[in-house]
Amino acid sequence: MVSLESRERWHFSSGHGGMSRPAVADGVVHVSSGPELYALDAATGQQLWSFVTGPERISPSAPVVAGSVVHVGSEDATGHTYALDALTGRQLWKAGTGAPVTSRAAVADGVVYIGNGNGLRALDATTGEQRWELTGGEVLGCPTVADGVVYAHVGGERDNRGLHAVDAATGERRWRFSTGHEWNEGSAPAVSEGTVFLSSGSSLYAVDAHDGRRRWECRTGHYVTASPAVADGLVHCGSWDSHHYAVDTATGEPRWRFAADGAVASSTAVADGLVHFGSWDHHLYTVDAATGALRGKFPAGRRVGSPTVVDGVIYVGTLNGHLHALRSLVPGPQDAGN
Template sequence: MLVLDAAPLARARSGTIRVMRVSPVESPSRWGAVRENARSSGSLGEPVAQRMIAGRYELQQLLGRGGMGEVWAARDGVMQRLVAVKLLQAHLGTTEGEEMFFREARTAGALSHPGIVTVHDLGRDGDGTLYLVMENVPGRNLGVVLEEGLPPVRDVLAWTAQAADALYAAHTVRIVHRDLKPANLMLTPAGSVKILDFGIARYISTLTTASRVIGTVAYMPPERLLGRAGDARGDLYSLGCVLYELLTGRTPFSGLDRPAAMYAHVHTPPAPPSNHRPGLSPHLDALLAELLAKEPGDRPASAAEIRDRLSHPPASTLPGALPTLRAEPSHRLVGAVTGDLRPPPAQPAMAKPLPRLWTHTTGGRVYSSPAVVDDTVYISSHDTKVYALDAATGIPRWTHTTDHTWWDVLNMGRSGSSPAVVDGTVYIGSDRKVYALDAATGTPRWTYTTGGVYSSPAVVDGTVYIGSHDKRVYALDAATGIPRWTYTTGSFIHSSPAVVDGTVYIGSNDEKVYALDAATGIARWTYATGGGVLSSPAVVDGTVYIGSDTNVYALDAATGTRRWTYATGTYSGMDSLPAVVDGTVYIGSGRKVYALDAATGIARWTYATGGGVQSSPAVVDGTVYIGSCDQNVYALDAASGIPRWMHTTGGSVLSSPAVVDGTVYIGSDDKKVYALDAATGRAGAS
């Protein structure tokens, strides 16, 4: 997503333009790039009346305004993906403004690199509005990261190396950025860096005098301040200013007013960064001195050289791996870095490992939700098999065939039993049995015959708790499968149990929620809802959260007394298991995802999908991951419900996601298991 001109929205501090926080309530770390760099007049992030651009881009929420225009979160109806749409502001609707807009789009669109934001489309709408369609980039810009304290040196070097690699790709096709700064470097949840806003970049061959003064003074190379055209080495100077700030928390000439800062860029050598952050290597000081040289010819020859020098810093002079500086809450620095820098061959190092992406095709629909344990994904399919897939590649380690009858084929079971993996054993239900399989080989340790199992097991203190279509809740010995007790409800059970503090909580289609003694199966209380309870309970801080046909309930865990209910208004046979995180209950019902206040049940936000939501949400690092019967997997901002990305599968997604190490694992009705990038929704090959 391209960052808008933030000058009207920024505040000056120590001679540097820094972005404002969006609000005192919403943390910028939960907003996308544009949301961190621009704020609309009172309506940022609020849902609005839908508008369609070019007959395919449905505007959903305003993300920001700036000097060039507005940016909206939108859904591409043709490609079925989430995008960002930039609209040219009306006052720029002149011939000159239109030429700048299209020049911006074509320049950015000429670049193809994972470290550079992707431009998908541009054009003019029927009413004359000019638009630019870009990828929607989640994460935080490095300006916001800096406001949270100094990052570890190791991460700073990796981020800068990635930015240098992207710059090298742009410079190779004679495109310069001309306004590189922390606010234009986006750090995604996966730890990768993307350069935003090549909007003022110019083809070197078409530079004009007027274009040479565009940029931010705190990061501007001397030659441009002197009115010279300059070249790609100006970007290297700006990158040096960024690296200097990431290492020290200040730009090379912080504390000066604008005229004094301009003079210093041209005439004054900056202080070594180690003056501001004791312990930095003298080799880092030397590298920064080269990058910030007044004459372009004295700087490194290319961005590729910077990439290579940063990618693999040599071993520290101290024993062991290169230590890092970390910022305590008070921003007091702890530790020291004495590492060296010399040119190695290479690709840029990543601050975090890349996600491992793949898809695996099974022989049947995948309603089961995955369990990911010890680098293995365990999941079942309606082809009668339980799969153990390598989490890195999707290659099967083993499969085990279960029982599967005509009754199961007809009824399908909307959710399907999902595995629980405990102490080297996979516990899972099938049509007529509960299975305990060796996690390493898939060999059965025991099976227990019931009346049909779509409930998923909970394994606590050596006991497997599970519900069945024969109306019973079972407590089975985890080692042998021998029943310890059973409890009979009034109807079939799809709900999966939650076992907390010696109590088993579970729902039944007889319109009741049960609290059973975990040791004996004796009922402690029951609560009658207004519809069948297919949802599974979540028990947090003495409260049971669970869904019914049309309502979400919060019940006192000790007594079953209702604390609140929230009516969704749509009969859905609610299957979704709530996720309760940071005082918010996330759950799917009907065609919506809900975020409810855990204490009151008041809705904080809702998000409408294109189909029924029977998947249960996973909430990780401020993102809600959930599937829908519209064939999509969604990643929504946990604080606002604003979509970060959407991935389209080939079938309904009733499976609930598991999110591990930056990868979303989930099944689909198209018979596939997916490993998706948690930051972008990107999928791997089959």
């Protein structure tokens, strides 16, 4: 096991509580903390610009970058989503959503899909004009778009709760899969090879993407709030039972599980044969994707969030408002000569 402390390239402190999952594109890290969205130089951590979405108590959602535009939502009472120039932070448009926006958007084929306490909305990515709206539940997690379908984890009323498949062009609901759980509707579905993977309650589910039939269920020992990630025939997901699970995508049988010293509530990043995730034990973990063997560990700080890995660098935030950039254990271009 390698200590990752010596591999820290830089860290950034926002001065606020909380830090979203970073979005990295074109050498810039975009991340939300407190009431601000920050753009940081990916190589140095230097702040390039910031954008304030509201008063101190109003937090922006995690950002998503599409081309030269950053999309971010706001948790103000009526709810808004913003489109900003990724280079300068200049506001391109602002659209009301009717309820606080707590999760990042999904952008596909010129459309921005936003979830909030009222449901799911589709907005034109260029103008912010609404194309359609699906009401009747809460969409607190990021929707996922694949093959012309939007998959959204819907909470709220019992007869509408579960995983919904919605036509991306029209907003027409195709099917609904109900897990029966009354809690934990904040995770984002993952779609791979005709299967939708979803965490809900204390379980991880695999659902047929065409008709919504359940393929399997894998139970853990506590709540599963992390969004699953799929790579090389395994679906990875953490649990509040302090374990990270790697589950066979075909059978739902665990291949391995790794024990941390606190709840694993962060989503997972998989890259170059390694799995990266945060734990409430204040550490970022790097484990072998095939075996679950510990490869590295970093004391990041209070309640480590969901990491992002780009070009051999791990970007991860913490609840106390810090963002760390670490060189991965797998050598990349930035490691030449080291």
